[in-house]
Amino acid sequence: MQTVSSDVLLAQLQWRYAVKAFDASRKIPQADWEAIEQSLVLSPSSYGLQPWRFVTVANPALRAELRKHAWNQGQVTDASHYVVIAAKDRVTEADVEAYAQRIMQVRGGGMNPGLAAYRDMMLGSMKNEATLPGANFATYTRSQAYIALGFALYTAAAMGIDACPMEGFDPGQYDTLLGLKGSGYHSVVSAAFGYRASSDWLASLKKVRYEAQDLFIRR
DSSP states (O other): OOOOOHHHHHHHHHHOOBOSSBOTTOOOOHHHHHHHHHHHHTOOOGGGOOOEEEEEOOOHHHHHHHHHTTTTOTHHHHSSEEEEEEEESOOOHHHHHHHHHHHHHHHOSOOOHHHHHHHHHHHHHHHOGGGSGGGSHHHHHHHHHHHHHHHHHHHHHHTTOEEEEEOOSOHHHHHHHTTOTTTTEEEEEEEEEEOBOTTOTTTTSOOOOOOHHHHOOOO
16 A cells, blocks of 8 residues: 655645636546545545545536536636535445445455444444434434535645535535435535646635634544
């Protein structure tokens, strides 16, 4: 396994910012985009259940419609790639069973005692919504979506690709336009990926963060 030095890692995190203006003429190479997609696939989630779908929007006309419901933010149409992360409305018994089957498919073997116990633990949690973080599925699955978002943003930065996480849109309109109504998933957050435009006013400004000593509580 190859590792990245701490200096390189921190330099990339210093370099990245939430791009406000993308260069619409520049496109992310396919191999690089596939790596970003795989970072979404490989993102961790509670129990490993992956309660999400990633809607990649390439159709220019559809992106133009989405922009109307995202405060007319140019990143929606001008970025090379645009992804909407949709969270599952609720995790069902069927979802848990499907995941258990996937574990057996990938790792081989049948329903051994260890896997059966893990499946039953997941089922117990999903059947008792009050025990979930936030005591409801909406909070629980929404939180998972942001983990995936973070993985994609870092992956892009590590490859020198710009990105902008975006919450500023009408989820109901997005769900309608993206065909998510009745699918069991709902729009939570989106992200635009590409390359910053030379005209982006934010690109030359220093990153503003509090010092570590102001943020960490050490016991």
